[in-house]
Amino acid sequence: MRVERLPATSAPRLSDHLDIRPSMAFDRRAIEAVQRVVSSAPIRFELWDGFSVGSEGTSAVATLRLKNRRTLFSWLWDPELNFGEAYMNGAVDVRGDLRELLTAIYRALPESKRRGSREADKHDLGASRDNVHAHYDLGNDFYRLWLDQELLYTCAYFPDPAATLEAAQIAKMDRVCRKLWLTPGERVVEAGCGWGSLALHMARAYGVEVVACNISTEQIAYARERAKREGLDGRVIFVEDDYRNLTGSYDAFVSVGMLEHVGLDQYDALSRLIDRTLAPHGRGLLHFIGRDYRETLNAWIRRRVFPGAYPPTLHEVCERVFEPPRLSVFDVENLRLHYAMTLRHWFDRFEQHAADVCAMFDDAFVRAWRLYLAGSQVAFETGTMQLFQIVFNRRGSATLPWTRLQ
């Protein structure tokens, strides 16, 4: 999250004062052009002087009131980036429910016809470290406000939609362990371990030994402290290092929520890592945010929330990660509705603690995170993004279970 490092474009400027003047013909034509992009969405657009276009009265799920001309023209220039910028900076007021508004926008946007628009971000060791620090080192106190008690910051599994977030996160960890058919005494390597909950759960509940790595300093420090407190530090080793530097041979490879940060340019490195660390009978699980088709991540999310992130297609992951070392895909599960539900819980908890977050950071930070959480929930609900959990194994492994996880 890099809000604080970027220029505070919400600060008043000369051009803002000019906006106090009534809107002119070209302002009105501009807002009409913006409205046409999402013309089927039940949304009202309003300028600073009250001029408005779009859905009327109660048929509108929300009204967007633009506070100044600069914002209006930034939306014409690059709406994907600047809608988020305006919301974060308080340059647009949303009257109505934010998630209903975003759902309406997702549904109304013409589907991009781009194919092969690959992200060009670099993911060498230094860039990866910067990207991770920017988001994951905001402070454990911040994440504690709105994540579950185990601090799992990835999609949960709700056996029933009414399950609590706490129960769903534990169900997710069990599901991952059971899909990997772990047995006591086995050795597991985890690439990107967050605050260490899954590694500790595997050791505690499944009797395995774990080597888990992460390049987030704060997360690793927290995970080590927890392992020590629980007396698991002899069986779970937390390594503060890049996944590409892992060594050793393991019965299982697991990575939950890292692949979307790896970047296509490093899939060959990830593939070689898996091939290098997996024993002949080994199996693995990759859990990641993906897409049904190639498309870069939303520009605003990349700028403000997840620099360097890219949600891949199944085709890209199969082609670049599994095929070169001839790993065999055993089971793929798409959990997008479960991620939408997870994000619904996070959003609600975040809103309950908005004042605390504001005291830690500022208003722009609160608005940015509100938009990111709401937008992500809606993206999974509308099928714009997917959550894939893939179980794989060495080609020809004789240790396959007869049936997949029931």
Place this chain on the structure above:
Amino acid sequence: MRVERLPATSAPRLSDHLDIRPSMAFDRRAIEAVQRVVSSAPIRFELWDGFSVGSEGTSAVATLRLKNRRTLFSWLWDPELNFGEAYMNGAVDVRGDLRELLTAIYRALPESKRRGSREADKHDLGASRDNVHAHYDLGNDFYRLWLDQELLYTCAYFPDPAATLEAAQIAKMDRVCRKLWLTPGERVVEAGCGWGSLALHMARAYGVEVVACNISTEQIAYARERAKREGLDGRVIFVEDDYRNLTGSYDAFVSVGMLEHVGLDQYDALSRLIDRTLAPHGRGLLHFIGRDYRETLNAWIRRRVFPGAYPPTLHEVCERVFEPPRLSVFDVENLRLHYAMTLRHWFDRFEQHAADVCAMFDDAFVRAWRLYLAGSQVAFETGTMQLFQIVFNRRGSATLPWTRLQ
């Protein structure tokens, strides 16, 4: 199956008579070269005069005795094609268990490093019809000898490895229907329906209406007769036509065991067909033989058993079938061990009726089918081939089940 149309290379020729002479130094060097290709396999190779190389005594799972020089040199020239030709024509005797021999060969063969070796077979309407007739129109009486009573000629699902083939084929059909979450009154289109069992099962047990197509004349005639006999001909329409000619709009699309015959050059046509026939809330299932990496099908199988067949990778199917119309993959299950078990049942039943098959065709036909069934079982057991069942849906469909099939 085109055995009968090809020259009977087992007929005696002048060169065979020459082989009565003792083997010479260059014969011995040739058999040594053949043995070196699978040097880690516990197999003994023997020439017509008793000269032998390879594993000794009881350590050998099988002994291959070559009957003539022509066969020996055909193995040096193109072993992938000519091992099958020699077995089919009786030019090599196998002493020992055929499936143990094939397992040893699969395990010992150096993994091909070919990538992107795509098959160049054509699959226009005429070629597809010829390919299908060659295999599926051998006569229903033949298939009745060794398939289950429902005549399902695709991978079964064994809830338990000890289940009967009959129970496992019904469990497979139920699994397909439940993965598609069919509800009574819905309309289903089936591309490539075999003898019609799945279409009839869907209508009978799940209350749906089905349009099912197939270009095998014998299979369609049988299916129509069955529908009429069961009083289901008002709810199941069997169309003798190519899948590419299907029209209409359906709640579900299903295809079991057809994609491996479609050919990569027609995946775009299949993709457009699915996009054209699937309703906005629609979902579908593709069940097919696949691979973990790109490789053409065994040359002998393509020549004698499945002309034009190609088992694709997940990457190829996602890239060419699902991505263009932005279909969303919901669930992938790899059932290769279930196909190995299915083939084990087929092989055993085939062997029990080998005399009947010989009376219908000839010895070469029996040997060819024995090799094809045994080789297929071993290919799935050793992980050389996969069986993928993919459930997909329209992007953003709101009708997804909360959890996948338990």
